[in-house]
Amino acid sequence: MTHIFSGASPAGTIDQVFVSAQSFLLSFLPQALVPWASILVRIGVIAALAPAIMMYLTWLERKIIARMQNRFGPDRVGIYGLMQPLSDGLKMLNKEDIVPNGADRLLHLLAPIMAVSPAILLFAVIPFGRNMAAVDLNVGLLYLLAVSSISSYAIFMGGWASRSKFSVLGAARTVAQIISYEVPGVLSVVTVIMITGTLSLVGIVEAQADRWFIATPWGFVGAVIFFLCGVAEVNRTPFDMPEAESELVGGFHTEYSGMKFALWYMAEFLETFAVCAFTTTLFLGGWQGPAVPFWTVTAVSAAMIVTALRLPIAAKAFGVAAMAALTLLFWKDPVPSWIWFLTKTYLLVFVMVWFRGTFPRLRVDQLMGFAWKFLLPLTLINIVAAGVWVWFAFPVGTLLSVTILIAGIWGLVRVNSPEPVSLRRFELAD
Amino acid sequence: MLLPVEELKTTLEQLLPGLTLTVENSVLVVPPAQLTGVARCLKDTERFRLDYLSNLAAIDYPPERIEVIYHLYSMAHKHGPVILKVKLPRENPTVESMVPVWRGAEFQEREAYDLYGVKFDGHPDLRRILMWDEFEGYPMRKDYKHEDQDALDGNPSGSAHA
């Protein structure tokens, strides 16, 4: 019974295009060198992929938020502003790198580097498609949680090293926030480990072949909590207290400029992508997807190319021709696994940018209260619900876990909402 | 409703013995010493309840005096304005601060001190409010010598005109 949310589709040729390309490339080398060369190729791909992802994530965020505010967003540099990230990068390169006097120069330099490296390390474990994970660790999940907690050291180091009141305040807030959001983040993942029984990310994705975990009651709540904790760990709205522009001017990266500031920016956006990628992997079925024929993808992209106003005619013609060729080449193949993975991830990135375009910021103590008094107990209840869901058969298990979750949420809201100080009443007097 | 100024003067004099008030075109001129007494009386007696000091300003009449003028209204009875005026010598104008009576006078008294040099005794922290602290002189006084006085007198040495 292929469930709507699953899809063990047969591996088509386009699905394995990257894997076969790599093996074709390596076939020229002598046999002994092949394992080393494949590692080098993967490192090369990640080194090229990460900055590109980061640059076009900034472009995507500025365009989406602009459209939410009824305006265009960058459209001057290149068609549709596609060259904007490049111009930002160049601007950052030739900006003067100011280090406040009295700042600890070594730490001031080390902090952004230490912030970017874990963000890039995370890419090693992301399963982009069927057997397309750079490294298929059998403890992938553990690796993910360990590496993503290094960034709090880097941020505090950056804040402390720049010796300015604003950054010290920002740094102190960061450490408190990241630590208090890691606890519910990790606990929400425990349910996935419990159900699948493996720590390897590829194993988890394969376990979701017939049912994505988000389709289960505990998976839905777990996904929401993991996503929220991810947003908090990346310091994005509504949890962006450490770099709150309105009161701390820039939080921990107030005193950074030039390429160092670009590194902070890169770390934030790479971790945004990583959080969305891991939420997809753990709860949204990774690269699994129903057996949808490949020509739908090429048809949609051809339609978008044709209706694009600003593209010159030649580019439009070339694009449509390419799409037609792809359709003919891979007529009978289903949609490849890496396209499923990228669409789900970028949908989640849209949700994160959507948060940033809508919400104001939570105050520090409310932030902490939300993590410790609301999310943490909810994850424990979630674990119980997952246990019940596994133990009992289909109808009973689901019903029981849903009731446990609803009761838990209602109780927590009741506990967390204090008595109002005095009745708030508005009056229209004359 | 609030009674006209003459009756107000007579009732005030009955309420506060030893008070000499004069009325100049519907403004109550109060001797500086008895200002706080009059103010408290106007604010607390149920008939008036002038609990809202709307405006406090200083006016400079160069050779002889500086006046401080108070516009009082009542938010409770929604009537107003009672205008009090205090006449002070120009050399060292000092008057009792109204902050204990109306908290709203705090910034306006500091502005009068900053621009006119009127000292208010009992003001919580009488400092310059608009000018920087090291500024000497009181700029709004009529006899204040501006640095480039000619720019003020209108011949445009300051502007880019050749």
Add this chain to the structure above:
Amino acid sequence: MSAENSVAPAESISRERSASSSGNDARLGQRTTPLGLGVIQGMLITLRQFTGTYPVGRWLLRLLRLDKGDGLVTISYPEVKQQHDERFRYFPFLVYDGTKDNLRCVACRICEQECPPQCIHIVMQKDEKGSPVKAHGRTLPKTFDIDVSICMSCRICVDVCPFDAIEMDNTYEHANYARGREMVMDKDRLLKSNEYFQKIKPSESAVVDARMGAKKAKEDAAAAAAAAPKPAAPGAPEAKV
């Protein structure tokens, strides 16, 4: 998609619904959406504005009979310029009829005194003996400078000018690099023809031209009356105009 289990607000639902003095006020300012969904409601509004900016999105919203939002409101400046109304005023300019030396200004300097920031500087045209030179029967300014970096285009000079010699322009692209010479507009940079004035401000210039026409008619009548009685009978009472 994800019903966000958001933070619990400061007051819970049940205690708010107590009665209050006048009927409609009890509900004012209270929550209308259940707890936890206010955040979602906000997100739906931004999503609707987002889809409303795309043609496909607007078609979809119309299909679902939802409010289409405000679409794109930006004007991409250099290519598309914003249309200003007739009364839009920026720096002043001097009006001349026909040729540049037939300007209406008689250098009476009323506008110089009345200008709040004192940014108009006029020197009357005088010959070497110091008596004012007349052209077209009127005195005229030798130099008429407006320091554009000080002028705040408040239109008081136009209000006080008895000769309708100065009017407000609506060109706003005056950016340049120097604050000294460039920002002081001298007489010939300020002079613009009456046709230009009629082109940019039709109804306003119509009023001014009507007034000028009436004044000219009165002058011609007075001049004709003054010229006519001399040959007929000196001292005859002039016809009251």
Add this chain to the structure above:
Amino acid sequence: MATRQAPLMPESVLQSDVLEVNLGPQHPSTHGVFRMIASLDGETIVKLKPCFGYMHRNHEQIAEGITYIASFPYTDRLDYLCSMTNNFGLAVAIEKLGGIPISERGEYIRVIMAELTRLVNHTAVTGFLLNDMGAFGTPLLYAFREREKILDLFESASGSRMMCNYIRPGGVREDVTDAWLDRARGIVREYPRFLDEFEKLLRDNEIVRQRTQNVGVLPKDLAVSASITGPMLRATGVNYDIRKVDGYSIYPRFNFKVPLGSIGDVFDRYYVRVLEMRESLKILEQALKDIPKTSPHLSPKGQAMGKAPRTFKPAKGEAYGRIESPKGELGFFLVSDGTPRPYRYHVRAPSFINLTILEDMCLGHKVADAIVILGSVDIVLGEVDR
């Protein structure tokens, strides 16, 4: 009478000294060059000293050197968000000083412009308040999108979007065309749709409520004693609106209500402003419906007051004219000595006086709250520093 509370000394056992932070004068969310010297114990504010004067141009001394009419363009620069109501205030004061009659249609146009300015100001302030809370500009840009429509109306009536210099003693400088009135009716009809959407975006949002409720509570008697006026005062429940109390201009002809809050915290101020916008819309509908067509809009002498400002010499005397500007009571105190130039010209600026109790409201709150409280006080530095 509530004396000022002594600053809270850090009583925590941990002997941490107080951190002095300068918020401003160049700071992303202080609405201009305003500086708060905050002493922090960790995150909580122990002492907060407002310090301003960075934008002090001494508008009052300039006004003493020029005629009454010539200081109208300067009043646009006082509270540069609502230039029409600043002109209105000075015009009311000059009319009281010189006893100038006002034309009927001029009164209606003035009320229309004042209420449109109230819409502009309250919309912009709500947008800024959300920006201070960290919303990445979306509510602010929705607010500015609507504000632009009204500023275009001002431009086509007075010639300039924000520096209108339009209202004169005796009436207004130029009449408004019928096409303008229809455009205004269209915008007033369209506005409630925006207000509903804006309220749906903000009022029930848990994060907004969490950040604004019981933050910066202002008790009623402290507000009255500190001469606080405008939406801040009415949010504490004191019913004092100068349009109702003085009944200046032709406001008694319109029926509208005065919204009052109860607790006087940031949420009450935000919501009182939203309700005030709805009341302004009611006034605008009535004013736009029965504006007289015939009577000349200028003073009965028939020529614009502006034509001969030097001949306007009011009799010797003093006058204090006050109006309900969107920020509070805006008053002009004029002393004339018979010459065309005022002898003394004092502006009672609502933002300046509403800052008196900023420290009382912020004590004990976090740094993030201080910025939100400052945003809810709604100050404009042009008016604070004059």
